[in-house]
Amino acid sequence: MINCLKTNFLDLPGCRILPRNYKRGMKTCEHIDVSIITPYYNTGELFVETFVSVQAQSLQNWEWIIVDDGSPDRESVMRLDDIAKKDSRIKVIRQVNGGTAAARNTGFRNSKGRYICLLDHDDMIEPTYLEKCAWFLDSNYEFAFCNSYSVVFGEQNFLWTTGFERGKEFLHANSGPPISVVRRTAYAECGGFDESIRVLYEDWDFWLAMAKAGHWGYTIPEFLQWYRKLGSGRYEQILQSGYVNDEFARVMQQKYEGLDKHFPEPVRRQLQPFETIEVNSLVDNPLAANPSGRRIMFIVPWMVTGGADRVNLDLIEGLTHKGHEVTVCATLLADHCWEHLFSNFTPDIFVLPNILHVSDYPRFLAYLIQSRQIDTVVITGSTIGYQLLPYLRAVSPGVAFVDLCHVEEPHWLNGGHPRFGVGYQDVLDLNIVISQYLAKWMEGRGADGTRIKVMYASIRLAQATRLAEVRDQIRAELNISADMPVIVFAGRICEQKRPEMLVEILKAASDQSLIFRSLIIGDGELREQLEELLKLYHLTANVQMLGSVSHQRCIDLIIASDILLMPSKYEGISIVLMEAMAAGVIPVVANVGGTAELVSPDAGVLISHGENEVQEYLDAIRRLLSNAGERQQMSKQCKALAASKLSWEGMVENFLALLDEAHRYRIDHPRSLMSPGLGRELASLAFECKRLDEIVCQLWSTQDQLVTANAALLAKSVEIPELARLTISLSQTRLARMIVRNQFLKAIGKRLLKRLSY
Numbered sequence: 001m002i003n004c005l006k007t008n009f010l011d012l013p014g015c016r017i018l019p020r021n022y023k024r025g026m027k028t029c030e031h032i033d034v035s036i037i038t039p040y041y042n043t044g045e046l047f048v049e050t051f052v053s054v055q056a057q058s059l060q061n062w063e064w065i066i067v068d069d070g071s072p073d074r075e076s077v078m079r080l081d082d083i084a085k086k087d088s089r090i091k092v093i094r095q096v097n098g099g100t101a102a103a104r105n106t107g108f109r110n111s112k113g114r115y116i117c118l119l120d121h122d123d124m125i126e127p128t129y130l131e132k133c134a135w136f137l138d139s140n141y142e143f144a145f146c147n148s149y150s151v152v153f154g155e156q157n158f159l160w161t162t163g164f165e166r167g168k169e170f171l172h173a174n175s176g177p178p179i180s181v182v183r184r185t186a187y188a189e190c191g192g193f194d195e196s197i198r199v200l201y202e203d204w205d206f207w208l209a210m211a212k213a214g215h216w217g218y219t220i221p222e223f224l225q226w227y228r229k230l231g232s233g234r235y236e237q238i239l240q241s242g243y244v245n246d247e248f249a250r251v252m253q254q255k256y257e258g259l260d261k262h263f264p265e266p267v268r269r270q271l272q273p274f275e276t277i278e279v280n281s282l283v284d285n286p287l288a289a290n291p292s293g294r295r296i297m298f299i300v301p302w303m304v305t306g307g308a309d310r311v312n313l314d315l316i317e318g319l320t321h322k323g324h325e326v327t328v329c330a331t332l333l334a335d336h337c338w339e340h341l342f343s344n345f346t347p348d349i350f351v352l353p354n355i356l357h358v359s360d361y362p363r364f365l366a367y368l369i370q371s372r373q374i375d376t377v378v379i380t381g382s383t384i385g386y387q388l389l390p391y392l393r394a395v396s397p398g399v400a401f402v403d404l405c406h407v408e409e410p411h412w413l414n415g416g417h418p419r420f421g422v423g424y425q426d427v428l429d430l431n432i433v434i435s436q437y438l439a440k441w442m443e444g445r446g447a448d449g450t451r452i453k454v455m456y457a458s459i460r461l462a463q464a465t466r467l468a469e470v471r472d473q474i475r476a477e478l479n480i481s482a483d484m485p486v487i488v489f490a491g492r493i494c495e496q497k498r499p500e501m502l503v504e505i506l507k508a509a510s511d512q513s514l515i516f517r518s519l520i521i522g523d524g525e526l527r528e529q530l531e532e533l534l535k536l537y538h539l540t541a542n543v544q545m546l547g548s549v550s551h552q553r554c555i556d557l558i559i560a561s562d563i564l565l566m567p568s569k570y571e572g573i574s575i576v577l578m579e580a581m582a583a584g585v586i587p588v589v590a591n592v593g594g595t596a597e598l599v600s601p602d603a604g605v606l607i608s609h610g611e612n613e614v615q616e617y618l619d620a621i622r623r624l625l626s627n628a629g630e631r632q633q634m635s636k637q638c639k640a641l642a643a644s645k646l647s648w649e650g651m652v653e654n655f656l657a658l659l660d661e662a663h664r665y666r667i668d669h670p671r672s673l674m675s676p677g678l679g680r681e682l683a684s685l686a687f688e689c690k691r692l693d694e695i696v697c698q699l700w701s702t703q704d705q706l707v708t709a710n711a712a713l714l715a716k717s718v719e720i721p722e723l724a725r726l727t728i729s730l731s732q733t734r735l736a737r738m739i740v741r742n743q744f745l746k747a748i749g750k751r752l753l754k755r756l757s758y
Contacts (some may be wrong), residue, residue, distance in 0.1 A: 001343030014049025035113030059122030070097030163219025300730030318652030407572035435594025493524035
């Protein structure tokens with residue numbers, strides 16, 4: 001999986017050492033899911049890389065039809081023979097040279113798969129490519145074929161995201177590499193490739209023939225295919241032949257004249273009321289069990305910058321390091337900017353909305369459990385993951401199910417995911433929480449405390465010499481003197497972190513003429529409002545916004561600081577807090593959640609919520625800034641506490657021990673059995689709630705737009721009071737929008753408007 005922001009074009013799937021290898025299980029498959037078809041003509045050693053990428057597929061139920069299109073080069077022929085001997089699923093067919101189109105049609109006639117994968121001899125695919133394409137087409141029957149974003153590499157390196165969404169624009173130009181997975185029936189209905197096209201572009205004609213037959217495709221928004229650009233490649237041959245794009249475009253437009261008027265335009269369908277949930281998987285992919293450890297599935301909401309995601313990443317790294325195998329399923333449509341970090345430890349990663357209709361989440365998760373022989377499922381932060389628990393438990397009785405909760409969310413669903421942990425406890429073998437506070441919170445809402453276990457999260461501890469080196473380096477980069485006190489905030493800039501209070505505290509410190517610099521690390525929905533407040537209070541010279549940075553960069557910036565300021569509305573035990581204390585950075589933080597379980601009076605300052613919060617934060621900061629000796633002593637104590645409580649190796653061992661305990665509960669004290677039918681019905685109800693929630697959100701958004709429009713009309717009225725006119729004018733500012741989004745102020749505003757309406 002590539003890092004889109006910093007792509008390594010040398011990290012080829014055919015040369016990569018994977019964190020795990022997929023191997024076929026002993027069970028015989030009833031059918032072949034995918035037939036890979038590859039034309040072969042005088043192919044060089046690069047074909048070995050293509051071979052390696054195919055063998056590494058997570059979907060092992062494939063056959064590979066390689067059509068030798070009359071290769072005269074003996075070395076190429078021998079290379080193909082040698083590779084074919086390595087895998088019984090490879091079938092070599094030899095024919096008189098007839099061109100790429102003829103070779104593909106020959107491959108199709110000799111194939112058996114439900115789907116046809118078009119793969120050229122020098123291209124490569126990521127490990128999950130075939131499985132994701134097969135499942136996409138099984139789940140989204142509106143489409144006849146699919147591909148993905150492409151990594152173009154070789155003599156040119158770039159990322160290609162243009163695909164089948166261009167629709168009828170294909171009448172004017174082809175778009176992207178020919179690598180694709182096609183329904184067998186659609187291939188037959190369009191007549192296959194036009195074998196009269198001998199000078200390339202046969203794939204362009206093939207897509208238009210598909211459209212003429214009423215079929216069209218979809219491009220999965222993940223970089224799963226690698227297209228090689230060579231000086232002797234197909235595009236370069238076009239240029240050398242003189243059979244240029246414009247000329248062929250005219251031929252295509254004449255051949256498919258009128259197609260623009262009835263060009264197929266399939267779209268991914270919406271969830272229907274009480275939509276039927278299919279339970280039988282069409283993909284048949286039994287994989288070999290892990291001989292050296294557990295098979296664990298993590299169901300997460302996303303893979304983004306955040307403390308909970310950091311814990312997931314650290315656990316997965318530790319688990320795979322010890323020989324366990326991990327599958328990750330993300331349930332939300334989001335910018336999964338940390339996905340490439342997770343792929344360092346497992347290639348088995350699936351962003352469900354990218355490939356599945358939502359009604360297929362249950363059968364896909366059940367399929368993965370069966371295919372991988374998963375023994376443990378960990379749900380952490382995924383609402384739909386909890387809601388599908390009854391079904392998954394019913395169809396997978398030999399699996400242990402646990403959840404991992406970090407923090408209660410009092411302003412969301414009456415407590416958020418820990419509340420789900422309480423409500424779904426009867427279908428969980430064990431609840432794992434990261435603080436004693438959260439365990440008691442759940443017990444107070446009716447959970448069985450004997451099934452709740454605490455596992456403190458942890459971090460990597462840096463050596464003292466590295467801390468000093470990094471501190472000096474970062475301060476030099478940011479032009480901060482060695483003796484200048486630095487106050488740092490790191491986290492998502494959202495309502496939970498109370499960025500408006502953060503600015504108030506910094507403003508109060510600045511008004512008191514305290515000497516300091518401040519660094520704000522992170523991004524989020526309230527970043528724009530935070531920046532506006534910094535400008536409004538003239539703090540931009542003293543406070544530096546650094547935005548979203550890599551995890552290592554974040555740690556380095558924290559190391560260069562002296563005080564961590566974190567006035568959160570609620571927390572579990574923040575990973576940033578742990579990283580700060582390990583670096584000797586003194587926490588001045590809100591006394592919420594499990595924070596008090598880590599911060600002691602001689603290693604930081606805890607501030608309780610209340611009327612005088614800002615003043616208490618200010619007093620603590622003033623005391624620390626004015627007393628270097630106290631800062632130094634607290635810094636040492638922070639490091640000592642971190643060293644004694646926050647071992648990464650200890651966290652992984654503790655987690656594994658808790659998984660063992662969950663399995664003992666599963667065997668010795670099993671949960672009540674539930675029928676698959678009832679589990680399916682509960683899943684159907686969950687999807688219906690999701691569908692209605694999306695409708696309400698759309699209506700609410702429409703209402704906000706109408707209110708804004710009505711306000712603009714009212715402002716023109718001469719009869720409206722001056723106060724209302726001023727209010728409407730202010731409502732158009734960024735600062736006012738930030739205030740309106742504050743739930744507390746919104747509630748006050750509603751009450752005030754209600755009184756004024758009498």
